[in-house]
Amino acid sequence: MQQERYSSSDRPLDPGSLLECDAEGSAGRLGCAAVDFPVAVVLPAGGCGERMGLPTPKQFCTILNRPLISYTIQAFERLSWIGTVVVVVAKENHDLMLNIVQKFNHTKVKVVHGGTTRHRSIFNGLQAFSDTTDPPTPKPKVVIIHDAVRPFVEEDLLLKITLAAKEQGASGAVRPLVSTVIATTSEGYLDHSLERAKYRASEMPQGFLYDIIFQAYQRCSEFDFEFGTECLHLALQYCGTNAKLIEGPPTLWKVTYKRDLAAAEAIIKETLSMSACIIAGAEAEAVDLAKTLQKNLNMMETDVIPCAKESNAEYLSKTRNFIHISTTGSNFSEVLDMVKRFENTDHARLYPVVIVWVQLNMTKQSVDSQGTDERTVFKTLASEIVQGNVLLYGIQIDHSKVPEQWERSVERLTQITVALIRDRNAALTGQLLHA
Numbered sequence: 018m019q020q021e022r023y024s025s026s027d028r029p030l031d032p033g034s035l036l037e038c039d040a041e042g043s044a045g046r047l048g049c050a051a052v053d054f055p056v057a058v059v060l061p062a063g064g065c066g067e068r069m070g071l072p073t074p075k076q077f078c079t080i081l082n083r084p085l086i087s088y089t090i091q092a093f094e095r096l097s098w099i100g101t102v103v104v105v106v107a108k109e110n111h112d113l114m115l116n117i118v119q120k121f122n123h124t125k126v127k128v129v130h131g132g133t134t135r136h137r138s139i140f141n142g143l144q145a146f147s148d149t150t151d152p153p154t155p156k157p158k159v160v161i162i163h164d165a166v167r168p169f170v171e172e173d174l175l176l177k178i179t180l181a182a183k184e185q186g187a188s189g190a191v192r193p194l195v196s197t198v199i200a201t202t203s204e205g206y207l208d209h210s211l212e213r214a215k216y217r218a219s220e221m222p223q224g225f226l227y228d229i230i231f232q233a234y235q236r237c238s239e240f241d242f243e244f245g246t247e248c249l250h251l252a253l254q255y256c257g258t259n260a261k262l263i264e265g266p267p268t269l270w271k272v273t274y275k276r277d278l279a280a281a282e283a284i285i286k287e288t289l290s291m292s293a294c295i296i297a298g299a300e301a302e303a304v305d306l307a308k309t310l311q312k313n314l315n316m317m318e319t320d321v322i323p324c325a326k327e328s329n330a331e332y333l334s335k336t337r338n339f340i341h342i343s344t345t346g347s348n349f350s351e352v353l354d355m356v357k358r359f360e361n362t363d364h365a366r367l368y369p370v371v372i373v374w375v376q377l378n379m380t381k382q383s384v385d386s387q388g389t390d391e392r393t394v395f396k397t398l399a400s401e402i403v404q405g406n407v408l409l410y411g412i413q414i415d416h417s418k419v420p421e422q423w424e425r426s427v428e429r430l431t432q433i434t435v436a437l438i439r440d441r442n443a444a445l446t447g448q449l450l451h452a
């Protein structure tokens with residue numbers, strides 16, 4: 018079932034699950050009902066990302082103005098049935114992590130210091146529940162361990178992992194192997210190869226009864242701490258607990274190389290581009306254009322609303338893409354109001370909001386010869402609000418009575434709009450394009 022959901026694409030199917038505080042969504046309601054015991058999370062983030070080859074450890078690399086680790090934290094924090102999220106970082110990154118927690122308003126995070134290997138970092142994270150800090154962090158029944166550099170983890174999988182961990186003591190996500198695993202001789206020759214279909218790649222998240230994994234770490238050897246890579250193995254070897262394995266989606270992969278950052282950015286952008294809200298005003302031509310655009314943007318789930326007032330708050334909070342159509346002569350104040358609303362509601366804190374201001378020119382004059390004042394206001398506003406993560410672009414379109422000409426313009430308008438929404442390019446804000 019899990020495979021079917023993801024087979025056609027490498028991005029999460031439901032944008033809400035990636036983007037929103039979804040505690041009231043369907044899986045959210047299910048989660049609250051099914052998980053009636055304390056669950057906490059340990060996110061090891063104490064590595065230096067050698068394979069990435071960048072001076073900044075990969076968990077702190079930014080995607081759309083936000084460090085990767087913040088996406089991972091948010092994937093857990095948005096779920097009401099999850100309690101404390103312990104983030105384990107190297108000592109020298111402690112302040113950086115606290116700044117991230119503050120800037121992105123993470124509310125469930127406790128930061129602790131890591132060790133020289135992933136296993137040591139995880140053990141430090143687990144100890145956070147038994148230390149005597151003030152206020153104390155209550156020991157959970159189940160603890161989920163998840164790499165900080167795997168930002169796309171969905172609630173349905175977390176639920177399965179958590180419930181299986183409660184029943185079996187340990188559980189982990191697996192994926193089919195992409196390549197065959199072989200053993201080599203010390204001289205660099207093939208020793209033997211494994212039958213690919215029989216093996217799985219062990220991924221994250223993994224879930225454990227807290228007492229089991231804590232005990233396993235207390236009992237494991239220095240060799241395990243230094244060279245081990247598998248928490249499920251520790252639970253088996255030191256506590257005799259066989260983990261239940263659950264097939265996860267391809268989006269679970271671990272950001273490891275530079276190309277993975279580009280892939281993560283593409284997934285986030287694609288997911289953000291799945292919906293839009295068109296604000297059309299009351300003029301017949303603007304409403305007609307809005308409806309045509311809605312039809313043309315068939316990849317996106319779009320709502321058309323008359324204005325961005327309080328009564329439409331529900332539509333405005335559903336998406337981070339807005340297409341505001343105004344006819345020449347109508348002023349810019351609604352766009353300004355919308356920007357203020359986003360500031361007040363903090364709508365752009367986690368993801369950049371795109372506003373495409375479509376100026377529908379109903380006069381015979383070319384738009385270029387009109388209102389430099391309005392254009393200056395537009396450009397100034399765009400350069401101010403980009404700091405607050407709101408990206409404002411403008412597209413001018415001349416209304417034409419010649420059907421072919423009008424169709425061509427609307428087609429161009431659609432293409433430019435889609436490109437602006439997909440790219441979310443801060444360098445292009447304040448540009449007035451012509452469809």
Ligand SMILES: Nc1ccn([C@@H]2O[C@H](COP(=O)(O)OP(=O)(O)OP(=O)(O)O)[C@@H](O)[C@H]2O)c(=O)n1
Nearest residue numbers: 061062063064065066067068133134135138165
């Ligand atoms: N001493 C360590 C080493 C790794 N990790 C964390 O464990 C996760 C998975 O490890 P990996 O992908 O190997 O990260 P790095 O060790 O940073 O990468 P590399 O192996 O390329 O150096 C990462 O979130 C990483 O920050 C950790 O908490 N403490």
Ligand SMILES: O=C(CO)[C@H](O)[C@H](O)COP(=O)(O)O
Nearest residue numbers: 135164219220221246247271
């Ligand atoms: O593979 C894993 C599970 O078994 C872990 O997710 C982990 O990423 C391994 O880390 P490393 O690459 O540092 O060994």
